[in-house]
Amino acid sequence: MQTENTVSAGKKISEKIDKIISKSNRILVLSHFSPDPDSLGSALFCFGTIRAKYPNKEVRVFVEGTMAKEARRLKYSEEIGNGNLYTELQDYKPDLIISCDGQNWDRFSRIEGGKARDFVTLNSISTITFDHHFDGFTDKYDIYYNTSTTSTCELVYDVFITDLQYPFFDRSDELILLGIIGDTNRFRYKNPNHRKTFKIVSDIIDRGTDIEYVQLLSDYVTRDQLKVISHLIENYSYGEDYNYSFISETFYNENVKDQLTDDEYSSACHHFMDHFLRIVEPNKWGFILAPKLYPDGKIIYKGSFRSMSDIIDTTVFSKKLNGGGHKCASGFVVEASKLKIALAKVISVIEENRDIAYKTA
């Protein structure tokens, strides 16, 4: 297995990718666990277009653990294999793995990333990964294709459609648009490559897929999820220059624990962050904190920061809280016995590091 990491853009990489695919026969396409629309959209798109191009190859698509509800409405969602990644690798024995929206094996398996990594090396499986994140540990891949596009969906579209002219398939545009809308929050963030993004989107609209319809695929919430959003709005609070909110332990125990899956809970929290966290003036950034029960019975507090572009570098805070991410959107975890204590910890990290965070924005 070669171990060449490539970070530059271009048709040459696409051609290398095509070569690897053409000589592989058992292809496994992966979305990371707790998949967001970009990860699902890009994985399902790769699965569909490779299958359309090479009908005689064995192609599978897989995501570890439970699946987000929006996945059920997507093309080929019934083809997504669920379960444990390491077991899937042993059963299926792929000769090529294409992973989407992540750059290390721990993003694709919650607890057995290490086993997956060893299995891939031991069996000389070819590996391609598509990503647009630059934080954290990067595994070795035959092709590591990471660009500064706003979504992985744009990247795979460029590779398979623009460069390689693989076939479209029924509802393939929906998958690409879903990831773009998801990761740009419907074009709300600063995007240095906006012409490229809008070109892809315009072409998709010309072919007959519209934004409103695709947005609804991921925006619908259930009544139970709406309760989470209402609770976050009820607890809306203000720091000196930021907004924040939280989910109380009582609310979690009574309305979340046995009522919502992890993905439903997390997507309700995301809904609040995407639509409400930054809108109360004059503040342009903020965070939320939400309890979560781990399988071992321990409660931890998961948090996320969101900021408008160029205001503050929220990773300065999240890195001090065992997390990381992008300047405008980062996540963290606090271990504490009570929400109050966890909240005080986050606020003190903000107070102590605010000056640096503004400087590195």
Ligand SMILES: [Mn+2]
């Ligand atoms: Mn993404």
